Amino acid sequence: MGEGTESSSSSMAGEKGLEDSSLPVNFHGNLASAHNDDELLNLLQQAKASKRTAVVNYGAPWCHACRKMLPTFCNLSNDHADALFIYADVDKCAETTQDVRYTPTFRFYRDGDKVDEFYGAGPQRLRDRVWLHT
Numbered sequence: 030m031g032e033g034t035e036s037s038s039s040s041m042a043g044e045k046g047l048e049d050s051s052l053p054v055n056f057h058g059n060l061a062s063a064h065n066d067d068e069l070l071n072l073l074q075q076a077k078a079s080k081r082t083a084v085v086n087y088g089a090p091w092c093h094a095c096r097k098m099l100p101t102f103c104n105l106s107n108d109h110a111d112a113l114f115i116y117a118d119v120d121k122c123a124e125t126t127q128d129v130r131y132t133p134t135f136r137f138y139r140d141g142d143k144v145d146e147f148y149g150a151g152p153q154r155l156r157d158r159v160w161l162h163t
Contacts, residue, residue, distance in 0.1 A: 053103045057110040060103060063117045066124045076113040077141035082163050085115045087126055087134040094150040095133045101152040109163045137162045 059081075063069035069085075076083035086102050088095030099116075106114040119126045131148040135155060138144065145158060 052100055053107065055103060055114075056107050059110055059112065060106040060114045061116070063115055064121050066122050069115065069117050069122045069125050072113065072115050073138060073141070076115075076138060079113075080140070082112040083115060083138040084109075084112055084159055084162070085117055085136045085138065087117050087119055087122075087129045087136065088132050089119050092132040097150050098133050098152065098155065101155055105156065105159050109159055112159070112163045 061072055063072055073083055073085075084102075084105070086095075086098070088098070090096075102114060102116070106112075117126060119129055119132060133150070134146065134148040135158065136143055136146045137158065139162065145162060147154060147158065
């Protein structure tokens with residue numbers, strides 16, 4: 030792997046909160062992990078600038094329901110290459126996630142505006158919402 034050629038999403042399995050090696054590989058480079066508030070804001074700005082829908086999974090490594098939803102979230106990133114999928118660790122993105130009350134929380138952004146949100150584990154509900162917004 031050449032320096033600078035591997036996207037951050039393809040090395041996702043080694044990142045904190047996404048360390049489960051059984052997670053599917055992201056084929057489109059549209060799955061990213063925010064390790065701090067600045068990264069999250071930057072990713073949301075990138076989605077807005079590129080006119081892509083952003084699907085944000087607000088979770089935590091200690092959350093059982095979050096771990097349960099990660100494979101579905103990763104698979105959806107492969108099925109919907111036109112959207113940007115972002116995993117935001119609520120402990121590391123404390124400023125931008127102050128209003129997140131439950132983990133996991135899934136938010137959908139279009140043109141920089143939040144257009145939908147739900148929380149809790151529900152793989153089919155997540156699939157339906159992603160289909161609706163992408």
